[in-house]
Amino acid sequence: MTNKKQINRLKIVLVEQNRTNKWLAEQLGKNITTVSRWCTNETQPAIETMIEIAGILKVDVRELLVSTKQENK
Numbered sequence: 001m002t003n004k005k006q007i008n009r010l011k012i013v014l015v016e017q018n019r020t021n022k023w024l025a026e027q028l029g030k031n032i033t034t035v036s037r038w039c040t041n042e043t044q045p046a047i048e049t050m051i052e053i054a055g056i057l058k059v060d061v062r063e064l065l066v067s068t069k070q071e072n073k
Contacts, residue, residue, distance in 0.1 A: 004041045011039040027056050
């Protein structure tokens with residue numbers, strides 16, 4: 001089993017907004033399988049698509065990404 005790196009928070013944001021992969025796929029005009037693969041971090045959408053998704057979900061695009069900032073300890 002491969003360990004997929006969590007890059008986007010798309011699935012989390014959809015759950016927070018009570019939205020589904022299917023709903024997002026319809027909004028974007030994309031295949032449900034494509035959106036599902038984004039939500040599981042199997043593949044990543046292009047940055048332009050992330051910006052479009054942020055607009056649809058009415059969130060800052062940064063909310064869709066896992067932070068890479070390291071906490072000072």
